[in-house]
Amino acid sequence: MNRLRQVRKQKEITIKEVAEDTGISENLIGKYEREERELRRETWIKLADYYCVPVAYLMGLPDGLVQHINKTQAMTFEELHEAVIQWANDRNMIRSDRLTGLAQLAKVTEELGEISAGINKNDEDKAKDSLGDIMVTLIILAQDLNFDLLDCLNSAYNVIKDRKGKTINGVFVKETDLHK
Incomplete structure (x- = not known):
């Protein structure tokens, strides 16, 4: 509150x-x-x-978290992750059901639009803020779906780590997509 x-x-x-x-x-x-x-x-x-x-x-x-933030002025990713989950729990945003997951997915999508606008307008502050907001919405979405975000990241990395392909105009294109 x-x-x-x-x-x-x-x-x-x-x-x-x-x-x-x-x-x-x-x-x-x-x-x-x-x-x-x-x-x-x-x-x-x-x-x-x-x-x-x-x-x-x-x-x-x-209050303990406020004091911690004020004392350290910086938190680790893990501390921030837990703070976001606590913040969302305090507001009854995480209920692990289909409706809250869909609502949170809509927030992720909204934030993607905002980062797009920030990048397209060369607004570094907006892009940075939007990227942080995307991370917050993803943390909450993962919690809604009972996923561990680090497990999701590990899974994705294991899929891409040995992937072959080519970078074209700054975008990596998988080898299988190069021959289509």
């Missing part, structure tokens, strides 16, 4: 003031506070800066 409303009220700021100061509509701020709409990374950062609190705290990550 995020802390948007809690932090705003502690600072004795109205939704209208937040909207005027940040350029985010009052309607959206209300939806964000009620968790009726998910925030984009840029919005989390904007609001955390506005309220002068860490993004992780504002997102409602467990």
